[in-house]
Structures are given as C-alpha cells and as structure tokens.
Amino acid sequence: MRKNYFLSLFLLMTAFWHVEATDGNKSTNPAREVETLMLAAPGNPTLLTGLAVGGNSTKINLTWNDNSSDETEFEIAYSTLPTGYQTVLTGSPNSSPTGSFQLTSLLPGTQYYVWVRAVKNGVDVPSCVSVPNMPTNAAPVGKSVSCWSNQLLISTNVNTPESPTGAYVAPISQRTATLNWTDNSTTETSFEILRSGDDGVTYTTIATIPGISGTGNRTYVDNGLFPNSKYSYRVWAINGTGYSTSNTTTAIFPTPPDPPVAPNSLGSFGIGLNSVSLYWINGASNAEAFVIEYSVDNNSWVVAGTNPPYVTGFTVYNLEEGRKYFFRVKATNSGGSSGYSNTAVYTTLKRVAPNPSFNLTAQTVSTTQIDLAWNLGTQDGVTNNRVAQEIYRSSTSATDGFSRIATIGDYESSYSDKTGLPKTKYWYKVLAANYQGQSPFSNVASATTLGPPYAPSDLKAVLANDALGNTIIKASWKDNSDDEWGFALERSLDNSFTNIVKADLIENTVEATSIPFEEGVTYFFRIKASNIYGDSKYSEVAQIETIVTAIPNAPYDLKGTATSASVSLKWGDDSNKESTFDVERSTDGTTFASIGTTGRNEVTYIDNTVSDNTKYYYRVKATNIKGGSDYTNVLAITTLAKTSAAIQLADADIFQVYPNPTTDGIKVSVSDNMLKESGVIMVTDKMNRVISKTLLNTTQSEYNVDLSNYSEGTYTISLRTATQQITKRVYKF
Structure with missing residues (x-):
C-alpha cells in the first residue's frame, strides 16, 4: 500500500529540525519533543501472503503491504506450531509499498504459522490487540516494533515425487494397450504419460493423469494405437515441487494385427479307418497359423493340431473306426483368431468282412486231384481286406456235408485238392476271412475224380419176347457214368454168384437179353461198369423166376x-x-x-x-x-466081369462156348482129348437148320464162329465125333 506522502514529509522535516536544534543548542525542549516523535511505533504490515517456491520444498516467498514509512526492517516470525516462533529480520526494506521475503531451510511439505511486523529504532511498544496464535516474542533489543500482521498459514512444497518403476504394457490389442507401472511416491500430484512410435527415439506427451493417494500399481489405457505398429511408453511422476528424478520406460512392443479372415471351403481328400485328411482355402493374407479342431457331437471340440499359414491341408489321426466326426478350421495370428470355417462332417471307414469270391470252377486232374480256380472278391485296400481264404469240400451234396480242407493266403486264386478218393464226386466252395469275420461263400463248383465208373443202378430183369416171338429175359439198368468203357452183366442161379454167366457189353448200353435160360428157375443178375481205372461196384442184385410153360424136351x-x-x-x-x-x-x-x-x-x-x-x-x-x-x-x-478090365470113354467130351449170350460171334474151345478124334462143329438155328459147319483140326483147340450176319435168337452149337455128340445153346441178341 502506498505510504502517506504527507506523513513522510513531516517526519523528514522533524528529523531535519531536530538536527538543527542540536547543532545550534537552541533549546533542549524542542529536542525532547523530537525524540519523543522518533520513538513512535511503525505501522503494522497487512495482507501477509505467501507461496511455496516452485520446484523447491524448503522455501516460501512472502509478501505483505508495508504500512510504515520509517521501518528499518521487518521481523518474520514462523513456526510449525502456533507457539515457539523463531524470527528472522529481513534487513533494510525497499521503498516499495509492499514487502517481501523468502523463508529458506524450511521443512519440506510442512505447514508453517507466519507473522510479520515492522521494526525501527526506538523503544516504543505499541498497544496491540492480542489474537490467537500471535507470537509473543519480545521486540529486538533497542528496537520499536509494530503490531503483528495477519496470521499466514502456509506449507512448503513436498519433495519431488519418487520415480515410478516397472513400466510394462499388458494387455495389448490392435488399437488399445494398457500401461502398467509401480507408483513409489505418495506426494505426486499427477503422472505424465509419453508415447513413442519410432522405436523410442522421440516421446510425445499423450496424457497427464492425476496422482492417487498412496503407492501401488497404476494403469493407463491408451486407445489411440494402430494395429501392427510398434510403441513404447515413458512415465514421470509430478508434484508441486517438480518431476521425479527419473522416469520408467517400457520395452518397445508391437500391437497385434487385425485377426485374419476365416478359412473357407473345408473339405476332405481322404477318409481312412482312423484318420480324415482335410483341405481348405486360406481367405486371409495375414494368417500366421491354422488351428484344426474336431468334435464327436458338434458341441465339445478338441484341437487336433496346427499348421503354418502356407499349409492348407491336415490329417487328423487316432480317430475311431466307423464314427461320425465334425471338423472346423480357424486362422490365427498375434491379433487373434478368425471365425471358423464351414463345419465338415465325415464318418471314418469301418473294417468289415471281405467280399466273396466268385466264378469258382473245378477241374478233374487225376484219380485223387481236382484243381480249383476262382475270381477274388473286390477289396478297397482298407476296410475289407482279406487276411486268409478257406476251402470247403463236401462229398455229400451241393448243400450238405461241407468241411474245411485248407486255409490259404489272401491273394491266391487257385488250389489243388490232392486228397480225393478215386471216382468220387466232390462239391467245393470258398470263402475269404479277416479279423472282422468271414465273407459269404462263393458259388459251389463240383467235379469228379478219375477212377472206375460209378456203379450202374436200378437193375431190373423181366421176361419179354424177341422179334421172333421167343421168350427171353431182358435186363435193364441205369448208366450212372459217362466214362465207362463197357459193362459186365452177370447171371447166376444163386445170390452168391458162385457160378456165373457173363455178358460183356459196350459203353452206354442200358439193356441186354439174357439167353439161354431155363424155365422154372430163379435167376440172379448183377452188373458193373469198367474203364481204364478198373471196375465199378456191382449194382444191386435183380432176380427173376422163370415160369414153366410146357413139359421138357426129351433128352x-x-x-x-x-x-x-x-x-x-x-x-x-x-x-x-x-x-x-x-x-x-x-x-x-x-x-x-x-x-x-x-x-x-x-x-x-x-x-x-x-x-x-x-x-x-x-x-x-x-x-x-x-x-x-x-x-x-x-x-x-x-457090366464087366470082375476080372475084366474097365472100358471107359475118355471124358474129354466137354467143350466150352463163349461169350453167351453174344452180339456177333462165339468162340468154341475143345479139350485136348477131343483133338484125338475127328469130328465137326455145327451151328443150327431154332428151325434146326445148319448155318455153319467147321471140321475139327487135330492141332487146333479153339474156333471162332461168326454170327454177326444172323438174326437174334437161340442157336445150338454141336460137337460131334465118331463116338459122342455134345450140344450147347447160345443166344444172340
């Protein structure tokens, strides 16, 4: 506040006058008046204010209104308590209507009670009104003081805040990052956040945020980032005193790129028993990997594996056979995952029994061997592979009696059965097998081993008439073979066939006439077939009893x-x-x-x-x-007399005629004894006509008689010599 001009002028004149009076020794009374004026107390300061010095925690700048013109100095009283003030003199005041002073060496962050009063030479003490907290300090020795100014409560700045530490960034997204650091100070008023986008070369302040009471972790979310860029942060702590002594800086970090676009067109290029091979189209240029997943219920998914971005195929292994699976793929990069591709659904293959063989054929090779050949059933190389094949055989029929005779490899398509019996018909069929089961049987093929023919069957013997009206025995049978060379028809008078009459017949014959025969006799017949491998079994026995038609011819x-x-x-x-x-x-x-x-x-x-x-x-x-x-x-x-020698005819009177019956001719065999006699062999028909005559030759024991040009019927063969005659009957058919 400006001083009173007139008061100042008055004081100056008084002082001047006082000096003159002293020097002139004009009067002591005026001098006493001047001395009394000089001891008057100065005016007290008003409007005391203060401000802690910026950037400093131990200084306070004080200002006040100087309401006195004669003070020599000002006394500053200050204390952290409203008692026990310490004082400091400011020195000579300036001519300014305001006073000022800087308190130093104070305690940081401490509140002070501050008062100021004017001081001048003299001993006058003004009468001052006491107020709370007012200092009670005595005036300086030999000094006169004004009343105290108003009370000023003011605090020093705190110390600069402790430096933050441990700055790092997490989490990070394409456009947002969260800055984290440790607040080690309780005195900061704010934090200054700086960001660099050029690998830490240049940092720019992006935010100032208020400090928070106490220490601990602090965060700041920066929403001003760009994808696929590099950044770092720096943090300062600030208070009224200033910046922390150091900052904390994060490492340079990249923001992730935007997530890739989802793959598409997921499909399969191969399905196996325990695997499915997948392919897809990459729809993104920024994919860093593909994640392949599968599920059995289209709900709970399992990661099967990952692929680098340049590989768009994957085979999922260790799946169960014959099970339905769902598959999907997504692309990923450091910025996240794409949506999923389409869901592809595939069922793994399941192993099954093999397909049946077909076109089975059987070929006879020998009396014991039949060769088989067939076409293998198709297989896909995975699900229905053959492991082995089984050969089955029956000697009963095409439907019954089969038993396995061999197990062979999976790729064989032929087999030689060398265990057959001669002239036996066998039926064969083939199946394939693997660990899942057996295929159906192939078609049935049959063949008959070589050997004697099958026995004829259904042999019957009946009485019949030939073309000439003669009664004959006609035998018929069923030919069961196609490889016989001929038949042997045998006739006997007993079921044991002790003595037989045999007729040899050509192949494919199914009936024959049996003559001669006698009436009133039971005849037994049997027949067998033969070929290069021997005789068949005999047929069943047929019998016929001939009837007696008339009295016999006379002997x-x-x-x-x-x-x-x-x-x-x-x-x-x-x-x-x-x-x-x-x-x-x-x-x-x-x-x-x-x-x-x-x-x-x-x-x-x-x-x-x-x-x-x-x-x-x-x-x-x-x-x-x-x-x-x-x-x-x-x-x-x-009869001879007992003394006479016996006269006997030689018993070489028997000759043989065969075959009988016959189809074309006969042979007549003469015993050796007959060769001593001359004679003739005559053949007569049933009309007793001689149709052939052959003279006996003493050197020939067998004769051929040709009957091929004669009709069917009974013929009499007679051997006549000078001493005897023997006849035989032959039947030609």
Missing part, C-alpha cells in the same frame, strides 16, 4: 460105360424146362423102374447098384411140374 443120345460094379450114364440135354432127369433101368428091356434122378442140367448118372457081368437097359426122361418128356434111346450095356 437124347444116352450113352454109358460099365465096370463090373457100376454103370456111368451120360445123355444130351435138349431142354430148358426140366427140373430133374429120371433115370430108369430094366433087366429085360421091357419093364423099367426108376433108380434115381439128377438135377436140372445134370446129364450124368452113375448106377452103383449093378451086378457084374450083367446086361442092363437104361433110359432117361426129363420132368417138370408139367409132366415128363419122352424117353431117350434105350441103352443096353453089360
């Missing part, structure tokens, strides 16, 4: 030889109807009595009831249920 040519004790008789059989031959004897040639019988076709009889040197008469007739035939010629023969 003929009764001959005999005698000894002293017996007579041996022999006659010719010209009948096929006899059941017995009755032998009668007479001693007078008139009265005959039966002495014995023979069976059918038995044409010899020995009479052991004769006396020696006795003449006997014999005759023979054939009989059957129809009656008896005419007698033979009567043979008169005399």
Whole structure:
C-alpha cells in the first residue's frame, strides 16, 4: 500500500529540525519533543501472503503491504506450531509499498504459522490487540516494533515425487494397450504419460493423469494405437515441487494385427479307418497359423493340431473306426483368431468282412486231384481286406456235408485238392476271412475224380419176347457214368454168384437179353461198369423166376460105360424146362423102374447098384411140374466081369462156348482129348437148320464162329465125333 506522502514529509522535516536544534543548542525542549516523535511505533504490515517456491520444498516467498514509512526492517516470525516462533529480520526494506521475503531451510511439505511486523529504532511498544496464535516474542533489543500482521498459514512444497518403476504394457490389442507401472511416491500430484512410435527415439506427451493417494500399481489405457505398429511408453511422476528424478520406460512392443479372415471351403481328400485328411482355402493374407479342431457331437471340440499359414491341408489321426466326426478350421495370428470355417462332417471307414469270391470252377486232374480256380472278391485296400481264404469240400451234396480242407493266403486264386478218393464226386466252395469275420461263400463248383465208373443202378430183369416171338429175359439198368468203357452183366442161379454167366457189353448200353435160360428157375443178375481205372461196384442184385410153360424136351443120345460094379450114364440135354432127369433101368428091356434122378442140367448118372457081368437097359426122361418128356434111346450095356478090365470113354467130351449170350460171334474151345478124334462143329438155328459147319483140326483147340450176319435168337452149337455128340445153346441178341 502506498505510504502517506504527507506523513513522510513531516517526519523528514522533524528529523531535519531536530538536527538543527542540536547543532545550534537552541533549546533542549524542542529536542525532547523530537525524540519523543522518533520513538513512535511503525505501522503494522497487512495482507501477509505467501507461496511455496516452485520446484523447491524448503522455501516460501512472502509478501505483505508495508504500512510504515520509517521501518528499518521487518521481523518474520514462523513456526510449525502456533507457539515457539523463531524470527528472522529481513534487513533494510525497499521503498516499495509492499514487502517481501523468502523463508529458506524450511521443512519440506510442512505447514508453517507466519507473522510479520515492522521494526525501527526506538523503544516504543505499541498497544496491540492480542489474537490467537500471535507470537509473543519480545521486540529486538533497542528496537520499536509494530503490531503483528495477519496470521499466514502456509506449507512448503513436498519433495519431488519418487520415480515410478516397472513400466510394462499388458494387455495389448490392435488399437488399445494398457500401461502398467509401480507408483513409489505418495506426494505426486499427477503422472505424465509419453508415447513413442519410432522405436523410442522421440516421446510425445499423450496424457497427464492425476496422482492417487498412496503407492501401488497404476494403469493407463491408451486407445489411440494402430494395429501392427510398434510403441513404447515413458512415465514421470509430478508434484508441486517438480518431476521425479527419473522416469520408467517400457520395452518397445508391437500391437497385434487385425485377426485374419476365416478359412473357407473345408473339405476332405481322404477318409481312412482312423484318420480324415482335410483341405481348405486360406481367405486371409495375414494368417500366421491354422488351428484344426474336431468334435464327436458338434458341441465339445478338441484341437487336433496346427499348421503354418502356407499349409492348407491336415490329417487328423487316432480317430475311431466307423464314427461320425465334425471338423472346423480357424486362422490365427498375434491379433487373434478368425471365425471358423464351414463345419465338415465325415464318418471314418469301418473294417468289415471281405467280399466273396466268385466264378469258382473245378477241374478233374487225376484219380485223387481236382484243381480249383476262382475270381477274388473286390477289396478297397482298407476296410475289407482279406487276411486268409478257406476251402470247403463236401462229398455229400451241393448243400450238405461241407468241411474245411485248407486255409490259404489272401491273394491266391487257385488250389489243388490232392486228397480225393478215386471216382468220387466232390462239391467245393470258398470263402475269404479277416479279423472282422468271414465273407459269404462263393458259388459251389463240383467235379469228379478219375477212377472206375460209378456203379450202374436200378437193375431190373423181366421176361419179354424177341422179334421172333421167343421168350427171353431182358435186363435193364441205369448208366450212372459217362466214362465207362463197357459193362459186365452177370447171371447166376444163386445170390452168391458162385457160378456165373457173363455178358460183356459196350459203353452206354442200358439193356441186354439174357439167353439161354431155363424155365422154372430163379435167376440172379448183377452188373458193373469198367474203364481204364478198373471196375465199378456191382449194382444191386435183380432176380427173376422163370415160369414153366410146357413139359421138357426129351433128352437124347444116352450113352454109358460099365465096370463090373457100376454103370456111368451120360445123355444130351435138349431142354430148358426140366427140373430133374429120371433115370430108369430094366433087366429085360421091357419093364423099367426108376433108380434115381439128377438135377436140372445134370446129364450124368452113375448106377452103383449093378451086378457084374450083367446086361442092363437104361433110359432117361426129363420132368417138370408139367409132366415128363419122352424117353431117350434105350441103352443096353453089360457090366464087366470082375476080372475084366474097365472100358471107359475118355471124358474129354466137354467143350466150352463163349461169350453167351453174344452180339456177333462165339468162340468154341475143345479139350485136348477131343483133338484125338475127328469130328465137326455145327451151328443150327431154332428151325434146326445148319448155318455153319467147321471140321475139327487135330492141332487146333479153339474156333471162332461168326454170327454177326444172323438174326437174334437161340442157336445150338454141336460137337460131334465118331463116338459122342455134345450140344450147347447160345443166344444172340
């Protein structure tokens, strides 16, 4: 406040006057008046204000209104408490209407009570009104003081804040980053945030944020970033005193790029038993990887793996066979993940039993071997691969009796069965197998091993008439083979076939005529086929009992030889109807009595009831249920005297005729004894016409008689010599 001009002038004049008076010793009384004026107290200062010095924590600048013109100095009283003031003198005041002073060496961040008063020479003490907290300090010695100014409460600045530390950035996104640091100060008023976008070369203040009471972690979110850029931050702590002694700086960090665009067109280029191979199209230029996921329920997903950005195919392994899976792919980079591709759904392959083989064929090779061949069933190399094949065989039928005879490899398509029996029909089928099961069977193929023919069957024997009206036995059968070379038809009078008559027939024959035959006889027939490998089994036995149609023909040519004790008789059989031959004897040639019988076709009889040197008469007739035939010629023969030597006919009177029946010719075999005699072999037909005559040759024992040009029927073969005649009947068909 400006001083009062007139008061100043007055004081100046008074002082001047006082000096003059002293020097002139004019009067002591005026001098006393001047001295009294000089001791008056100065005016007290007003409007005391203060301000802590910026950037300093121990200084305060004070100002006040100087209401006195004669002060020599000002006394500053200050204390951290409203008592116990310490004082400091300002020195000579300036001529300014305001006073000022700087308190130093104060305590930082401390509140002070401050007062000021004017000081001048003198001892006058003004009467001042006491106010609270007013200092009670005495005036300086020899000084006069004004009353105290108004009370000033003012605080020093605190110390500069502690430096922040530990700055780092997290989290970071494309356009936002969160700056984190540790606040180590309790005195900061704010934090200054600076950012660099040029690798830490230049930092620019981007924000000043208020300080927060206390220490701890602080954050600042910067929303002004750009994707795929590099930044760093610097942080200062600030208070009224100033900046912290140092800052904290983050490392240079990149912001992530924008997430990539999702892949598309997810598909598969291969499905296996436990794997699915996927492919897709990359829709982004900034993908850093692909993440492949799969699920079994399209809800819970499992990461199968990752690919680099330049690989757009992936095979998911370790899947279950025959199971449905969902697949999807996303692209990723440091900025995040794309959306997912389309969801692809695939079912893994499942192993199954193999496909069946087909076109199975069987080829006969030998009596024990049949070769098989077939086409393998298709397989895809994964699900239905064969592991082995099995060969099945039956000797029963195409539907029953199969059993496995071999197990072979998976790629074989042929097999030789060498375990067959001769002339046996076998049925075959093939299957493939793997660990999942067996395929269906192939088609059934059959073949028959080589060997003797199959036995003929359904053999039957019946009576029939030939073209000439003759009664014949006709045999028929079923030919069960296609490889026989011929048949042997056998006839016997007993079921054991002790003695047989055999007819050899050509292949494919299914019937034959059996002659000659006798009436009233049961005949048994059987037949077998034969080829290079031997004879078949015999057919079943067929039998037929012939009926007796008439009395038998009479026997003929009764001959005999005698000894002293017996007579041996022999006659010719010209009948096929006899059941017995009755032998009668007479001693007078008139009265005959039966002495014995023979069976059918038995044409010899020995009479052991004769006396020696006795003449006997014999005759023979054939009989059957129809009656008896005419007698033979009567043979008169005399037994020898006991001393006489026996006269016998050679018994080489038997010859053989075969085959019988025949189709084209016969052979006549003559015994060696007959070769001593001359004779003839004659063939007569049923009309008793001679159709062939052959002279006996003493050096020839076998003769061929050709009947091929003659009709079917019965023929009589006669061997006649000078001493005997023997006949045989042959049937040609």
